[in-house]
Amino acid sequence: MTAAVDLTASERARLWDRLRPGRAIDDRELTARVVWSVLAEPGDGTVGRLVDELGAADALELVLRRQLLATPTAVRREAQLVAQAVGGEYAARGLEPPRGIRAGFLRWQPRMSGELIESVFRMAAASSAVLLLPSDVEWPQAAADLGENAPLLLWCLGDVAPLAELDRSAALVGTRAATGYGSHVATEFAAGLAARGWAVVSGGAYGIDATAHRAALAARGRTIAVMAGGLHAFYPSGNSELIARVARTGLVVAEVPFGTPPTPFRFLSRNRLIAALTGVTVVIEAGLRSGSINTANHASELGRPLGVVPGPITSPSSAGCHALLRDRPSSVVTSVDEIIALAQGGVAPPDPLAPLADPDDPRYGRVRSALSRRAPRSVAEIAARSGLAAGETAALLGVLLLDGTVRKTDAGWVSVRDAG
Numbered sequence: 043m044t045a046a047v048d049l050t051a052s053e054r055a056r057l058w059d060r061l062r063p064g065r066a067i068d069d070r071e072l073t074a075r076v077v078w079s080v081l082a083e084p085g086d087g088t089v090g091r092l093v094d095e096l097g098a099a100d101a102l103e104l105v106l107r108r109q110l111l112a113t114p115t116a117v118r119r120e121a122q123l124v125a126q127a128v129g130g131e132y133a134a135r136g137l138e139p140p141r142g143i144r145a146g147f148l149r150w151q152p153r154m155s156g157e158l159i160e161s162v163f164r165m166a167a168a169s170s171a172v173l174l175l176p177s178d179v180e181w182p183q184a185a186a187d188l189g190e191n192a193p194l195l196l197w198c199l200g201d202v203a204p205l206a207e208l209d210r211s212a213a214l215v216g217t218r219a220a221t222g223y224g225s226h227v228a229t230e231f232a233a234g235l236a237a238r239g240w241a242v243v244s245g246g247a248y249g250i251d252a253t254a255h256r257a258a259l260a261a262r263g264r265t266i267a268v269m270a271g272g273l274h275a276f277y278p279s280g281n282s283e284l285i286a287r288v289a290r291t292g293l294v295v296a297e298v299p300f301g302t303p304p305t306p307f308r309f310l311s312r313n314r315l316i317a318a319l320t321g322v323t324v325v326i327e328a329g330l331r332s333g334s335i336n337t338a339n340h341a342s343e344l345g346r347p348l349g350v351v352p353g354p355i356t357s358p359s360s361a362g363c364h365a366l367l368r369d370r371p372s373s374v375v376t377s378v379d380e381i382i383a384l385a386q387g388g389v390a391p392p393d394p395l396a397p398l399a400d401p402d403d404p405r406y407g408r409v410r411s412a413l414s415r416r417a418p419r420s421v422a423e424i425a426a427r428s429g430l431a432a433g434e435t436a437a438l439l440g441v442l443l444l445d446g447t448v449r450k451t452d453a454g455w456v457s458v459r460d461a462g
Contacts, residue, residue, distance in 0.1 A: 049163060061166060061173040074098035075175065075194050076166075076299065077106070080159050081150040084297045084311040088146040090190030092128070095137060098194070104128050105147060107154055121147040158301075165274055165300035172198045180206050187344050188318050193297045197273050200293035204241050204264050205319075211241035211266075212381055213316050213341075215334035216250025216326040221359050223440065224327030226433025227351055228253040231324065234378030236263020243268065243320050245312060246285050246294075248278060250326050250334070255288055268319070269296040270312040271304030310336055317341035322385035324349040324375055328362035335362045342370045347384045349375035352398065353440045356450055360440070374398050376441055397445045399438075405430060409438045410447065410457060418454030 049057070051069070058067045075098045082089040092101035104127050111117045125143040132139035153159075166173070174181055175195055180202045185192050198205075212235055216224055232242045232254040242258040244251040246267035258265035267288045271277050273296045276285040288294055297315060298308065313333060317323050317340035325348075328334045341348050350372045353360025366372050375381050376398065399406040405428075412427035413419060419427075425435040439455060442448040449458050 049160070053167075057163065057167050061171060063172070065178055070099045071097065072173070072175075074102040076162065076173075077102055077159055078194055079297070079299045080162055081106075081153045082146075083149075084193060084308070085188070085191040085314060086146070086149075087190040088140055088142045089150075089194070090192060091140040093194060094190065095140075096131065096135075100131070101128075104131060105150065107151065108156060111151065117148065117151055121145075121151070161301055162299040165272075166197075169273065169300065170199065171273055171300075172202055174198055174202060174205070182206065182208050182319050184208060184320075185315070185318050188314065191314065192318075193315065195297070197296045197299070198293060199273055199289040200291070202293060204266065204293060205295075208241060208243075208319050209321050210239065210385075211243050211320045211322075212385060213243045213320040213323040213337065214250065214254040214326060215244055215316065215323065215328075215337050217328050217332045217334065217359055217362075218247055218249035218251075219329075219359065220249035220253060220327055221357065221436075222433045223353060223357075223436040224250055224351075224359060225253045226431070227437050228326050229257040230434075231326065231378055231381065232257035232265075233261040233263075235381065236261035236265070238378065238382065239263070240382065241266055243316060245270070245309075245316060246276070246278075246281055246288070247333075248281065252281055252284055254326075255284060259287060259291060265292040266319075267292070267294045268312055268316050269294060269304070270298075270308040272296055272298050272300040272302040274300045277304045309333055313337040314340045317346060318344055320346070322347040322349055322381060324351065324381055325363055325366060326351045327353060327359050328366075329358055330362045330365060332362050335366065338366055338370065338372075342372070347387070348372040349381055349384050351375060351437075351440075352444045354436075354443055354450060357440075374441075374444075376400065376437075377403075397447075398441050399445050399447070405434070405438055406442065409435060409442065413448060413455060413457035415457045418451050418456050420454045424455060 054069055105124055111120055121144045124147045128143045129139045182205045228250045235242050236258040241264040242254050243266045244254045255265050267285055276282045313336045317337050323341035325334050325338050338348055350363045350366045373384055408428040412424045421432055421436050425432045447458050449456050
């Protein structure tokens with residue numbers, strides 16, 4: 043099976059020593075898992091079952107074809123033969139075979155290219171990455187909750203130790219087109235979590251993701267960026283320097299092999315991993331079509347705590363957040379303490395009649411005192427009157443808006459009832 047890669051045994055041994063320093067090395071199994079990561083997309087449940095039930099190497103031997111299949115008819119015929127071979131192996135082991143082997147082969151066969159597979163090994167050999175498997179002590183055990191859709195391996199740049207400690211982690215996600223309000227909240231949350239020793243996990247994208255990573259780095263905390271493409275190049279390119287900083291002081295992780303470009307469907311696969319790895323997912327700001335809604339849905343389906351930051355009801359950038367609060371089991375979060383409590387199971391479903399504004403937080407009183415019932419005022423004016431930052435003021439107004447104690451008009455913000 044190792045003949046699937048045109049490397050000598052000594053070349054592969056040097057490769058594994060480089061990619062897996064101090065870790066167990068099984069040449070056959072390692073080679074097979076890397077090849078599977080080339081053939082199949084992340085979260086392919088058919089591959090997940092094959093690898094779990096037969097082992098990566100034995101499953102690959104049944105499936106991999108290096109000869110040219112010149113016609114569609116030949117490919118379909120080979121798919122049928124592969125399905126029969128897999129069925130026979132399962133029968134010999136007394137197991138029920140997974141459905142979809144034939145369809146799976148048709149998905150994997152276009153990538154059964156020696157040149158493609160070998161390019162991944164060559165790029166890995168030239169990298170400074172660490173290759174982790176589920177058997178490693180650093181492997182994030184929470185990934186197993188994805189079942190047959192769990193990752194086969196993880197390519198890592200940076201310190202892999204935090205992966206084993208992700209029970210004290212939070213995914214901070216949101217829109218790429220972040221407003222000043224969203225950026226302010228992301229900064230406050232990421233810095234506060236980092237200061238308390240919690241890892242901040244996000245996707246390295248523009249907007250909320252990048253703000254969360256930067257704030258965690260500035261607080262000298264741990265942050266992890268989960269990539270949708272291979273580690274040969276960071277995406278988006280405009281955040282390359284930021285992601286490189288994350289790799290130097292934190293960790294950058296990818297499930298797909300070197301040379302794999304980020305694509306829309308790979309971002310969706312990446313989102314399931316972010317949700318699975320972390321103790322709580324917090325959506326800070328999201329439109330109705332934001333990819334962070336997908337991350338939130340995965341978190342909810344996995345039974346992970348889901349926190350949502352409310353925003354102005356007039357803001358399209360918060361419409362997705364409000365939809366989550368309506369449609370998904372979730373909790374409003376307005377502080378770092380609430381995020382940590384939610385992750386630890388300490389936040390009960392909110393009382394729909396209870397105010398969202400923390401009565402012990404004096405900032406809400408300052409904002410309400412800066413408002414008039416008759417004279418609309420801008421965020422800037424309210425911030426000046428209350429002595430708070432503009433972004434902080436906007437965040438507090440969003441919570442008070444949901445509580446029904448303030449109202450936004452075309453001319454500005456007004457109080458619905460007297461402060462007191």
